[in-house]
Amino acid sequence: MNTLFYSLVLLAGILLVVAYLTWLERKFAGRMQSRIGPQRVGKPWGLLQPIADGAKLLVKEDIIPQATDKTAYNLAPIVVILATTLVFVTIPLGKSVVLVDLNVGVLFILAISSLALIGIFMAGWGSANKYAILSAMRGVNQLISYEIPLVLACLVPVILAGSMKLSSIVLAQSKVWFIFYPFLGQIAFLIFLVSALAEANRIPFDITEAESELIAGYTVEYSGMKFAFLWLAEYIHLLAVSLVGSILFLGGWNGPWLPSGLWLALKTLLLFLLILWIRWSLVRIRLDQILALSWKVLFPLSLATLILAGGWSFIF
């Protein structure tokens, strides 16, 4: 009963937080671009904007183009949002605030989050649209390439902590956060950040929805709530990335004075803002360049980091 209640609260919380993250992003982008951002809906600072957006998407007509593969087309948004939301099951949101503290937590997160790829491919293929298919192919290319450096980078904290359980990883950082381990921590964090950006399809790696050539990529034929699902999934993924990043590298809820949950929230917000900053200041790089970066730079580098981490944990 308790578990059920917690999961409902978690789900509602995720949606609410994600809604306001979109608001935050719009405000942040506005400030970066010498604009104001949303301010009309909800008097102070346009605070009701995400709710208005949600309501608009809910009442939009759900258009299903004739040529689509109906099963794949209709199922894709559900698969995508399921895969991204399921990750939160094992992410601790504070000291002992977790649904299931799996002892293979890191593995679970990596495995489930890459399932979203199947949903993206279903969306692209099912849409029966040339742009969508190109985008789905790009997505598969990119996600497969970046899965490896991401996993290897995530293994560094696992080796250092000697456990895949997220709460144990945080406990292992109670003295020194992993990011402060000389060289090792920073390089691993950098690889994690870059691969996570690529996994989350964010600029400069958002080639799947490259609007300058593919209009909107795999979401091009979607409308209404199905589009909203695909779009929400992106932000949920981003939230998960920021959370996991701050747990694995930034010491999770460790920190003086403030309560544990607040520390984690602050670190997550910091990471999220960093991702926004990157997004709103760079242009997109090309598919072949993205793949070259993954295989020629990140993959060898992450292997080296892994060996370094092994040596470190052997010596100390």
Added chain:
Amino acid sequence: MNLIAEQIETYKSIIETEGDTLLVNMGPQHPSTHGVLRLVLKLKGEEVVKIEPVIGYLHRGFEKLSENLTYIQIVPLTDRMDYLASITNELAYVLTIEKALKIEVPKKAIYLRVLTAELQRIVSHLVWLGTFGLDLGGALGGGSTLFLYCFREREIILDLFEEFSGARMMYNFNQIGGLRYQPPLDFFSKLKATLPKLKQAFAEYEEMLQENYVFKVRTKNIGVLEVSLAQRMGASGPVLRGSGLAYDIRKAYPYSGYENFEFEIPIGENGDCFDRAKVRILEMKQSLRIIQQALKGMPEGEVAIRPPVRVPTAVKVPAGETYMHIEAPRGDLGVFLVSDGTEKPYRLKWRAPSFSNLAVLPFISNGHKVADVMAILGSLDPVFGEVDR
């Protein structure tokens, strides 16, 4: 009939896909085809095998329309061709008529024409830089940041134009024999105040060229245009200069007193997208130099050979042919006038730089990736109001 059959054959050769090629029809409604261009792309995976630009979606028949309008009525029409550089269009037309009529305009008008044409060049290049950011990707990201920064600077100049002429884009500001208005009293002081702001902004853009790794990776060695090909296709302006040929009509065939101004012609080395971008950004700095000189040497006096009148009287151009070309922001903008001695032109032909520059596209984008096609198209900077006319 033969012509139509020929066109159908050409079209068939484009749309025939063999093996594992994919035909994609980009546009005329597409987020980044700069208006209404249709691109027929033959793709092999991500690679472009063949590309065919299809134009004509913004054809408004300006050249034919001009034959039924008096010489004075045509001036506002020219604004609507290259709608991002209206003043240079007006200037080209007005200079042609003045050349045909063999009239001299007052010195102040000449200086103000140079001043406004250079301001217009800056405005046009700013719009180009902003949209180039969007083409490189990131309409919801870094690209739009660049876009909005450029529009912030553009706004400063548009405000000045608005004070001068009452309009922000379609100025109707040059007239045969001078300018329509005297500048407002505080125009020059306001312009002087904005110059440091622009200077700082251009320094930032130059820094972006040198420092921004992602920008360089996306533009270097993309869409390399050989000088010989550029010349053969009639490319001009920054597209030609990006390939390394210092051909600028302001220097080669000076008009409207450009011989009195000091400026350099920035050129590129490889003729890739990066060089075309570099040339445009450096050109904005040179334009600023010209503006400063024009401000310094601004004479007093009338701006038109006769005081502005509300109802324009008819202008009759003696029968004959006149050709005049100027350096518009996009290149060599030419006007060919055939007059028969009446108050309407017999034929008015425009040589639009965008049209010739766009013709280069199929030759330099083969073998590149789809994403690069947008970068190349953006670096050619076509404006479809001018391509189709």
